[in-house]
Amino acid sequence: MPSLNSSDIIDVLVVGGGNAGFSAAISAAESGAKRVVVIDKCPKDWAGGNSYFTAGAFRTAYTGARDLIPIVNNVDSETAKIIDMEPYTPQDFRKDMDRMTSGRTDPALSQALIDESNATVKWLAKHGVRFQLSFNRQAYKVDGRYKFWGGMSLKTEDGGKGLIQDHQAAARKLGVRVYYSTPAKRLVTNNYGAVTGVVVTYEGVETLLRVSSVILAAGGFEANPRMRSQFLGPGWDLAHVRGTPFNTGDALEFAIRDVNAKQAGNWSGCHSTCWDANSPTDSGDRVISNEFTKSGYPLGIMINTEGHRFVDEGIDMRNYTYAKFGRAIREQPDGIAFQVWDQHAIPWLRSEEYRDEVVRKVWGSTLKELAQKLATDHNLADPYTFVQTIQDYNNAVYANRKEKGNQKWDPSVKDGLSTQSSARRLPLAKSNWALPIDQGPFMAVKVCCGITFTFGGLAVNPDTTAVISSAGHEVEGLYCVGEMLGGLFYGNYPGGSGLTSGAVFGRRAGRAAALALSPAKL
Known part of the structure; x- marks a missing residue:
C-alpha cells in the first residue's frame, strides 16, 4: 500500500x-x-x-x-x-x-x-x-x-x-x-x-x-x-x-x-451489560470476545453480595434490558452480583456464554451449599440472606403458579408467570419467566458491569x-x-x-x- x-x-x-x-x-x-x-x-x-x-x-x-x-x-x-x-x-x-x-x-x-x-x-x-x-x-x-x-x-x-x-x-x-x-x-x-x-x-x-x-x-x-x-x-x-x-x-x-x-x-x-467478573478489566479478549456476555438472567435471578435481588429480571425481553443492567450491577456493593439457576433453566442457557470453557461456574447440591461456596471463594457477604431470598422467591412463584393453573412457561414471549399473586407479592417482582429455583444441583456465575459504549x-x-x-x-x-x-x-x-x-x-x-x-x- x-x-x-x-x-x-x-x-x-x-x-x-x-x-x-x-x-x-x-x-x-x-x-x-x-x-x-x-x-x-x-x-x-x-x-x-x-x-x-x-x-x-x-x-x-x-x-x-x-x-x-x-x-x-x-x-x-x-x-x-x-x-x-x-x-x-x-x-x-x-x-x-x-x-x-x-x-x-x-x-x-x-x-x-x-x-x-x-x-x-x-x-x-x-x-x-x-x-x-x-x-x-x-x-x-x-x-x-x-x-x-x-x-x-x-x-x-x-x-x-x-x-x-x-x-x-x-x-x-x-x-x-x-x-x-x-x-x-x-x-x-x-x-x-x-x-x-x-x-x-x-x-x-x-x-x-x-x-x-x-x-x-x-x-x-x-x-x-x-x-x-x-x-x-x-x-x-x-x-x-x-x-x-x-x-x-x-x-x-x-x-x-x-x-x-x-x-x-x-x-x-452508556450501554453496559452483565459481564463475566473473571474477564480482563481494561479491554476485551480478541478470541473470547462477546462470549463474556452473561445474558441468561431472565431464566433465573440475580443476587448481590448482601444476598438481595436488585432488578426485575423478567420485566422485559432481554433485548430491552441487557444494556442497562450493567449499570445496576455497578451500583451494587463491590460492583458484582451472582446469576443463579437450577435444573429447570440451566439447559436453556446459551452455550456460547455459559459453556465450561468460557465461564467459571459455582455448583451446590443444595442452596445452602451453593451459598457457602460463594461466601468462601467469591465475596458473598451474607449467605443466610442469599438462601432466604431464594426461598422467598420460590414461595412467591409457587403462589403464582397455583393461581395461574396450567399456564405454560414460554421464554419466547412475555408469559406472565411471575412472583406476584393475590396470595403473595414480592416487593421487587420478577414479572415474567419466574421458574422456581428448587431443583438441584444449583449453579451460580459471578458477574460485573461490562461497559460497551458511551x-x-x-x-x-x-x-x-x-x-x-x-x-x-x-x-x-x-x-x-x-x-x-x-x-x-x-x-x-x-x-x-x-x-x-x-x-x-x-x-x-x-x-x-x-x-x-x-x-x-x-
Whole structure:
C-alpha cells in the first residue's frame, strides 16, 4: 500500500475503522469519491474497533421471515417451514426507541435510523456482509418451531469478527486505503472555519493530511477511566471494558477543542451489560470476545453480595434490558452480583456464554451449599440472606403458579408467570419467566458491569451527519457517525440498534461527503 503523502489531497478521510467507519468509506467510494482513506490509531491486529467485539446483531424493521431470508445464508427450505417470526414494523421500532430512551431520543435521528434500517442491511448484504438469522441468540425452539422474539432477528456470520472481515473485503474492492497505527491528533481549518486537514502521527512522525472532508467514526470514551469517572460518575473507572482499549474519547475531545463542536446526547449514560467478573478489566479478549456476555438472567435471578435481588429480571425481553443492567450491577456493593439457576433453566442457557470453557461456574447440591461456596471463594457477604431470598422467591412463584393453573412457561414471549399473586407479592417482582429455583444441583456465575459504549457525542445534521458547532452552524467538511454521534440513545437502547445506527449514518455520511466534492476533485 502506498505511503500517506502529505502533498496529496484526500477526498474523504475516515477516522476510525469499525462498522460505522467502514460503512462511511464504502458509501463514499461507491458515491464517486476516488481517494478514500481510513485511519485508525490501533495496530492492525486490533482492527475493527468495538464492532469486532459485538455479536453482530442488527435491529431492522421487517415484514417477516420472507423479508430477511433472501439475505441470509443459514436457512434452507425445510428450516424456513418451521420459523415463526412476527413482523417488526417501523411503528414497533419507533415505540421501542421511545420506550427505551424515555422519549428523549432525537426524533429526526431516530426516524432516519428506523426508516433506513431495512434498506441499509440489504445494502450491506450487497457489499458482501454475510447475514444470518440469529437462531442461537434470538429464537427458542418451542413445540418444534423456532420462535423469534425481540425484534432483533439478524446477525452477521461469525459475529463482529465476520462483520469486520466483510467490511475490509468490500473496502479493498472499492479501492479504499486503510492505515493502522495512525492516530488523529487535531483538526486544521481555514479562515472560514472549514476543515481542510488532519494532523496525524504516521510512522512515528506528525504529518498533516490535506483533506476535502473528514468523517469522525472513532468511538466513544468507554475505554478511558478518567472520562468514565468524569461523565458517568464515581466507580465507573472500575467497570470492565468489553471491547477495544483504543476508544478513549480522543476524537470527541479534539472536535470540541478545534472546531467548537456542539455536544449532544446522554453524556452520563452508556450501554453496559452483565459481564463475566473473571474477564480482563481494561479491554476485551480478541478470541473470547462477546462470549463474556452473561445474558441468561431472565431464566433465573440475580443476587448481590448482601444476598438481595436488585432488578426485575423478567420485566422485559432481554433485548430491552441487557444494556442497562450493567449499570445496576455497578451500583451494587463491590460492583458484582451472582446469576443463579437450577435444573429447570440451566439447559436453556446459551452455550456460547455459559459453556465450561468460557465461564467459571459455582455448583451446590443444595442452596445452602451453593451459598457457602460463594461466601468462601467469591465475596458473598451474607449467605443466610442469599438462601432466604431464594426461598422467598420460590414461595412467591409457587403462589403464582397455583393461581395461574396450567399456564405454560414460554421464554419466547412475555408469559406472565411471575412472583406476584393475590396470595403473595414480592416487593421487587420478577414479572415474567419466574421458574422456581428448587431443583438441584444449583449453579451460580459471578458477574460485573461490562461497559460497551458511551451515549454522549456530537450534534449533527440528521440528513448528512454534518457536525454542528456550538454557534449552531454546520462545520464545513466535517461529519460524525457511530458512537460519536450524540442524541440517539438515553439511559438504554433497543438491542442491535447500535450497529444499525453505525451503518445507516455511515452510509449517509459517506454519500454526503462524496457529493460535496466539486466536479474537479472527482
